[in-house]
Amino acid sequence: MSTFEPKIVAFCCEQSGLPAAEMAKTLKLKMPDNLELVPVPCSGRIETLYLLKALESGADGVVVFACYEENCKYLQGNVRLKSRVGYAKQIMTKIGLEQERLEIFHVATNSGVKFSEFLLQKADQLRPLGPNLGKIA
Amino acid sequence: MIKAEQKPFEEILEYLAPYNKILLSGCGACVTVCHAGGEKDGALLASALRMARQKIGKPLEIIESTPARQCEPEFAQELSDTIGLVEAVLSVSCGIGVQTLARLFPAMQIFPGVNTLFMGETVEHGVWEERCQACGDCILEKTAGICPIARCAKQLLNGPCGGSSNGKCEIKRETDCAWQLIFDRSKALGQLHRLTEIIPAKQWGVQSRDSGPRRIVREDLKV
Numbered sequence: 001m002s003t004f005e006p007k008i009v010a011f012c013c014e015q016s017g018l019p020a021a022e023m024a025k026t027l028k029l030k031m032p033d034n035l036e037l038v039p040v041p042c043s044g045r046i047e048t049l050y051l052l053k054a055l056e057s058g059a060d061g062v063v064v065f066a067c068y069e070e071n072c073k074y075l076q077g078n079v080r081l082k083s084r085v086g087y088a089k090q091i092m093t094k095i096g097l098e099q100e101r102l103e104i105f106h107v108a109t110n111s112g113v114k115f116s117e118f119l120l121q122k123a124d125q126l127r128p129l130g131p132n133l134g135k136i137a
Numbered sequence: 138m139i140k141a142e143q144k145p146f147e148e149i150l151e152y153l154a155p156y157n158k159i160l161l162s163g164c165g166a167c168v169t170v171c172h173a174g175g176e177k178d179g180a181l182l183a184s185a186l187r188m189a190r191q192k193i194g195k196p197l198e199i200i201e202s203t204p205a206r207q208c209e210p211e212f213a214q215e216l217s218d219t220i221g222l223v224e225a226v227l228s229v230s231c232g233i234g235v236q237t238l239a240r241l242f243p244a245m246q247i248f249p250g251v252n253t254l255f256m257g258e259t260v261e262h263g264v265w266e267e268r269c270q271a272c273g274d275c276i277l278e279k280t281a282g283i284c285p286i287a288r289c290a291k292q293l294l295n296g297p298c299g300g301s302s303n304g305k306c307e308i309k310r311e312t313d314c315a316w317q318l319i320f321d322r323s324k325a326l327g328q329l330h331r332l333t334e335i336i337p338a339k340q341w342g343v344q345s346r347d348s349g350p351r352r353i354v355r356e357d358l359k360v
Contacts (some may be wrong), residue, residue: 049180056188093182095146134189136187
């Protein structure tokens with residue numbers, strides 16, 4: 001039986017994703033076993049390169065927890081993120097990496113349960129795909 | 138500035154197939170501005186290439202370096218130490234930078250990572266348009282600062298043609314008719330009388346590329 005547990009890198013906007021992560025932790029909600037949280041001041045700070053570097057450096061899946069659209073503290077951060085994730089996905093197609101390995105998920109500060117549920121679902125989705133063959137570990 | 142865009146990924150992968158260690162050389166000038174071959178764009182391409190090669194079990198080692206201007210020998214020479222460590226170079230500078238490296242490092246295989254497209258300006262973030270074709274005999278003083286050589290599909294010197302419709306070009310409907318722009322701007326500047334002057338045909342075989350590669354020599358600057 002496979003023991004593969006996908007490594008998930010979760011970029012968390014400090015205005016939404018990070019408080020949601022903290023709430024999930026406070027509530028002692030279940031999380032995937034192989035998870036790395038990366039706080040960012042705004043999801044708009046995430047460049048396409050960060051997403052690819054995460055995959056290259058060992059992630060089997062990358063998730064960005066961002067604020068809901070039109071709810072960005074810096075107005076356009078999550079809109080810019082959307083474009084960059086779209087561009088990263090185009091590059092992933094060229095490399096031959098599955099689209100499921102990268103996703104945005106919008107949360108609010110009090111979305112601890114959603115945060116946990118989404119990550120568990122993501123781990124379930126990534127497990128059958130197997131390891132990211134492009135990673136250089 | 139010079140505008141370029143990255144070559145198809147498959148094409149780059151194909152010509153790098155025989156190599157295991159390369160230098161990916163970006164350029165800190167024009168191709169940085171158009172996001173085709175600057176430090177960040179080079180890093181992105183390098184990451185994608187490494188993963189693509191890793192995925193097929195043929196890892197590719199990439200050294201990344203971005204001289205301030207790859208088309209200037211003084212800056213390109215910075216790559217001298219690195220060149221000796223690699224089997225080939227992927228240059229994501231414009232075609233000029235690629236040729237500078239080819240001239241400076243005659244024993245090294247140099248591959249282009251971008252297609253050099255045109256000289257143009259940024260019209261909005263992420264959008265660039267052609268503005269100059271380096272015809273060698275500028276007539277912008279006669280055309281209200283709008284170049285019909287670069288911006289008219291037919292390169293008309295005395296336009297517009299019959300295909301101009303509602304300010305758009307018949308060749309590409311999304312493109313503004315250059316001569317409509319020239320007329321509108323001349324009118325706004327009170328300079329319409331300038332358009333009554335017939336602009337004579339250009340001597341393409343004298344100043345332009347038609348007479349072969351051009352060269353500028355400034356004796357006062359030579360060392």
